[in-house]
Amino acid sequence: DLADLQGLKQGTLRLGVVTTAKYFIPHLLGDFCERYPQIEIDFKVGNRQQVIDRLSEGRDDLYVFSHPPEDAPLTLHPFLDNPLVAIAADTHPWAKRKSISLAEFATEPFLIREKGSGTRYALERFLKKQRLKLNVRMTVESNEAIRHSVMSGLGVSILSQHTLAFGGDAGLAILPVEGLPISSRWSMAHHKGKPLTPVADTFLRWAEQRTLSYPIEYGGEGS
């Protein structure tokens, strides 16, 4: 439209994203804000439960989940894979192994995200299916603190591969554990009943287009 062509699109874009998406969405915002300099961004990050709470209070225009709530009337736009991978310190003897069975992996001290985390939710569903229990050593409320604790040799964990992008894999190795990664996929979500603001709609289309050409394997191993 004309406003778009003239670069006049303005307003605030309110985004509420789960913590695994905070490594990725900002990389979309750089170009977006260059293209639409009049748009102001309000970027909120929380764990899955916190973002669900924001959603039920109607606080933001668009949400990013990998495990959207099942009981909410949402329109979902899946846009990118979010694989959950097993990690250990790169000095861990398993870092050199060709493969590790799930049963063996489960004996190692494990660092788990807090209740309310979508990463934990996906992990618990996976463990239930596999009839497996982990040897939990520590509950940690942050992906970064888990990465650093794993680096320091406190134990192993399972995190979104996106947490390892752009240098986040320093000091860490992705372990070839059988049955992993746990696959999930991010979706942009918004209330079914509530029309998107023009700014949110513009961002949604922008994100969908950009991620079409995005190499999924950015970050993680070998980068």
Ligand code: PGA
């Ligand atoms: P989280 O991230 O573990 O911080 O809740 C959510 C997700 O990727 O589902």
